Amino acid sequence: MEIAYFLGCIMNNRYPGVEKSTKILFDKLGIDLKDMEGASCCPAPGVFGSFDEKTWASIAARNITIAEDMGMDIMTECNGCFGSLFECNHMLKENEAKKEEINEVLSDVDREFKGEVNVKHFAQVLRDDVGFEKLSSIVEKPLNLNVAAHYGCHFLKPTEDIGIEKSAEDPQILDDLIEITGAKSVPYEEKMLCCGAGGGLRSRDIDVTLSYTKTKLENMEAAGVDAIVNVCPFCHLQFDVGQTEVNKKYGTNFSIPVFHLAQLYGLAMGLGADELTLDSHLIDADPALSKVLEEYDKLAAE
Amino acid sequence: MTLLNDTEILTDEDIDKSFTQEFLDAGIDTVDHCFQCGTCGGGCPSGKRTPYKVRQLVRKCLLGLKEEVISDDSLWMCTTCYTCQERCPRSVKIVDIVKKARNIAARAGYMATAHRKTGSFVITTGHGVPINPATKELRKRVGLGELPPTTHAFPEALEEVQKICKKTGFDDLIGFDEKTGELKD
Numbered sequence: 383m384e385i386a387y388f389l390g391c392i393m394n395n396r397y398p399g400v401e402k403s404t405k406i407l408f409d410k411l412g413i414d415l416k417d418m419e420g421a422s423c424c425p426a427p428g429v430f431g432s433f434d435e436k437t438w439a440s441i442a443a444r445n446i447t448i449a450e451d452m453g454m455d456i457m458t459e460c461n462g463c464f465g466s467l468f469e470c471n472h473m474l475k476e477n478e479a480k481k482e483e484i485n486e487v488l489s490d491v492d493r494e495f496k497g498e499v500n501v502k503h504f505a506q507v508l509r510d511d512v513g514f515e516k517l518s519s520i521v522e523k524p525l526n527l528n529v530a531a532h533y534g535c536h537f538l539k540p541t542e543d544i545g546i547e548k549s550a551e552d553p554q555i556l557d558d559l560i561e562i563t564g565a566k567s568v569p570y571e572e573k574m575l576c577c578g579a580g581g582g583l584r585s586r587d588i589d590v591t592l593s594y595t596k597t598k599l600e601n602m603e604a605a606g607v608d609a610i611v612n613v614c615p616f617c618h619l620q621f622d623v624g625q626t627e628v629n630k631k632y633g634t635n636f637s638i639p640v641f642h643l644a645q646l647y648g649l650a651m652g653l654g655a656d657e658l659t660l661d662s663h664l665i666d667a668d669p670a671l672s673k674v675l676e677e678y679d680k681l682a683a684e
Numbered sequence: 685m686t687l688l689n690d691t692e693i694l695t696d697e698d699i700d701k702s703f704t705q706e707f708l709d710a711g712i713d714t715v716d717h718c719f720q721c722g723t724c725g726g727g728c729p730s731g732k733r734t735p736y737k738v739r740q741l742v743r744k745c746l747l748g749l750k751e752e753v754i755s756d757d758s759l760w761m762c763t764t765c766y767t768c769q770e771r772c773p774r775s776v777k778i779v780d781i782v783k784k785a786r787n788i789a790a791r792a793g794y795m796a797t798a799h800r801k802t803g804s805f806v807i808t809t810g811h812g813v814p815i816n817p818a819t820k821e822l823r824k825r826v827g828l829g830e831l832p833p834t835t836h837a838f839p840e841a842l843e844e845v846q847k848i849c850k851k852t853g854f855d856d857l858i859g860f861d862e863k864t865g866e867l868k869d
Contacts, residue, residue: 391813394832398819402826417833420841422810427764429802429812430854432786433795435710437854441806441845477711487851491844539766540779550770574767575729581764583730585798590761593733659822 383511386449386456386499387415390463391423392615393642399659400459400615403648404504410520410651411512418448418456424466427536428582431466439480440487442470443495447488450498459504459644461614462580465536468501472543503537505613505643506546509555517562521650524564526677527609527670529646530602530638531556531567532621534614535576550574559643560611563650570605572597577612579620592631595624599636609639609670611646618642626664639667649674694749703750703788710784717774718742724768724778736761738768738778745781754789760796790857800858800867807849808865810835810842 393400408415422441430438446467449456458464474481475497485494508517538550547553551574557567578584578594598621602610612618621640629636640663641649648658649671660667707715718739725731725739736758744753753759762782769778789795802812809815811834820830835842849855859868 389832389834391811394823394828394834395811395813395815395819395836398823398826398828401832402828405828419833420835420838420844421833422835422841422845423806423812425806426802426812429799430806431764431783432760433790433799433803434852434854434857435783435787437849437852437857440848440852444844444848487848490851491847493844535763535765539770541770542775550766576763576765576767578763581762582760582796582799582802583763585802586760586796587734590730590734591763594729594763657826659826662818662822 383412384414384416384454385507386418386452386454388418388421388445388449388456388458388463388467390458390460390615392619393459397615397618397642397659397662399648399657399662400618400642400644403644403653403658404459406651406653407520407644407647411516413512415457416452416454418445418452421445421448424460424463427462427466428580432582436483436487438466439470439473439484442466443474443484443488444491444493446471446499446501447493447495450496455500455502457502457504457507459613459642460616461503461534461536462616464501464503468544471497471499471501503546503613505537505555505559508559514558514562517559520647521563522652523650523674523678525646525650525674527565527673528568528607529560529565529609529611530570530605530607531560531573532577532598532610532612532617533574534612534617535580537613556611556613556643560646563646565611565646568605568607570607571601577617577620577624579616579624584620588627589631591620592624592628595620596628596632596634599625599628599638602638603636607638608673609641611641611643613643615642622663622665637665637669639663639670640665641667694752698752699748700750701748703753704746704748706788707745707781707784712777712780712784714774714776715742715746715781718746718776719774721773723771723773727767727771729765729767730761730763734758734761738762741785742776742778742781745785750788753785754792754794759785759789795858797867803854803858804860804867807846807855807860810845
């Protein structure tokens, strides 16, 4: 299986360990990730989508045409990128007038949106194309962690269009994927609450954003988790950088390590913090890593 | 003092029906389906934290209260989390309404400088969050290319993004100065 790998911005330009881990994981799974050469920002739904739909759709459609030229479906590991690319693809496939309008823009760069590929989320590929059974086979070191699953917003919603889950009130996909690694997905209050960063809010009004993040962190901490696991580099950044900002603003002392699902799988495959670039996170991942290592030592001793 | 001032009372003069028409023309005809039950606001996390009232926003868009909507800072307090839209018993495309109202507000000049700046990064680099020296080092360390195979590595691809932004007028919308490569103010 081959798939066009859409990078986006925050993963490749801030947290490359997510990208690295994904490449190793997909290599083991026998899926060929193909570079989408010259792809750009998805573009960011909060700025482009909120400012000018036509620009937003034109840039998103340009990205999609790169995968159409490759003859492959697209996979992205970011909810924001997924939201933009899925929504644009869906809109232009359904609405002939919009498609014409956008293709008129794209004709200036010798491109045409045809509507030939699908846009998939990383977690969706793992569940639907790989399957839980095969996925279990790559786990070399089961993780004895209690984690808080953070779904984010644009991964599942609007459910009517996306269809990964029927409802986003009590979804399963991320919890299931987490538990394959041996980690336990722990329930916590307001689990489906947004991280607070989306819709352009983080850059527009950081105080409001941080009030969301603080609520999430309080609820996660109350559940006694060892780490937060997300499927979106922007949520990831919000829990990593944002956690230090919450501490500064509110005088709190949160220190919950943050892993993208790809990094969690990296740990389960036995990759080190170095390869997963966990050492570049602002929130120290060591407490979670030490717990994992202690378990290995215990198992080795038995 | 609980009486409203005259300036706080809305009259027919505040109504601009062409504003409502913009939503209908954009295919968001569900704006007209809202029966003001308030399910949206009840689940809205920004409604808990800020003056943002999503039920009221939908009503104002339907009534044509253009200035009320686009000049209100709280329009930008929505994170587009979709909780309202998922729960709406009338299947109103609430997030589409929010984004359309923001598009109209942006055209009227209600744009945050930080947002315009993010827009300018995409014009100059192709990325809303461009690479930095520290990440280049990290990428090299883990055996990924120093630059990702995106517009960062393909100048001709960046030119395409720039052409698109010019064609749709996005550069003018955010006040981007091509000569300096920065925002005009």
